[in-house]
Amino acid sequence: MVLMNWELIGHEWAVNLLSRHIASDQVRHAYLITGPDGVGKRTLAMRFAQAVNCTDSKNAGDFCGQCRACQFIQRKQFPDLHLVEAEDVGGILKVEQIRELQHQLALSPYEGKKRVALLLRFHEANDNAANALLKTLEEPAPKVIMLLTAQSKETLLPTIPSRCEILQLRDVSRDQIEEALVERGEGHEKAALLARLAAGRPGWAFRYASNPELLDERTEHLEDLINLLKTDRLERFKHVERLTRDWERERKRGGEHPRLRALGALEHWVSLWRDAMMLAYDATAEQRNIDRTQDIQVLVRALPPEQISEILGKFEQSKRDLQKNANVRLVMETLMLDLPRISEG
Ligand SMILES: [Zn+2]
Structure with missing residues (x-):
């Protein structure tokens, strides 16, 4: 079993769970990843998309980071990766965006093993959009994986989380964040401050560091x-x-x-x-x-x-x-x- 942590800070259990799903060919058709902004929801989803589509990984459930699929997913240019989100943070994810996604998901994958739909900040979806997505969640196409992120499952229509496997990401420890900042070249004093201010969110810390x-x-x-x-x-x-x-x-x-x-x-x-x-x-x-x-x-x-x-x-x-x-x-x-x-x- 592979247990390198997909280059993520924290969330080891989630990486283990997802890589085990891939390795044992038990990938669910829909996952909901919840947690505060900056905790690592989107990064986890992107790594999962890479691990699912990687063509050159030494171990099932891991990814190489080098093959065409890994690199194009990283750059968000992979033809079988569909990113859907509200135009602005704090904006509204609209039903038209879901309809368009559904047209794309109806086609079999272009080059990847699976089509991956990444729906970010789904708490910003309005009711029409959420209801439209329900149909896709209820009747999944065979080679499609839906990955939703949201602040919490309580911020969604209850019918959405009930059709997904839920991964609730918790705060990452201050020590882990501080260590990661130092590894990336931050001075100790600044790393200590940022790790405290980040309050469990590595993404926040990195955004402020850069x-x-x-x-x-x-x-x-x-x-x-x-x-x-x-x-x-x-x-x-x-x-x-x-x-x-x-x-x-x-x-x-x-x-x-x-x-x-x-x-x-x-x-x-x-x-x-x-x-x-x-x-x-x-x-x-x-x-x-x-x-x-x-x-x-x-x-x-x-x-x-x-x-x-x-x-x-x-x-x-x-x-x-x-x-x-x-x-x-x-x-x-x-x-x-x-x-x-x-x-x-
Ligand atoms: Zn790869």
């Missing part, structure tokens, strides 16, 4: 938050107006959707409030924002633990609202109303 501007953006967000806490409501609303206007303008120049920008800020803010809450209740708990201990101490000194916990809850709620397409400016303004004013700093 895009230094993301850490700069985090610094900006955290400093914004600390400054906003010292200002009054009027100042805060002005700040939101400026921020959302900038995001809109950058969007017009080809930048990210304002919703994603807001989610980025919220992620950093939630992480800081989470550290403050941990510190308020348990001084020995592991902190994530180890480079911002002073800010965290300011929050803990200025606010009672219950209030920190309540604020954290509101920030997390705003994140969920944004993921469900709420109006960006409205969400940010509501958040500003809920922020206490602190004078210490």
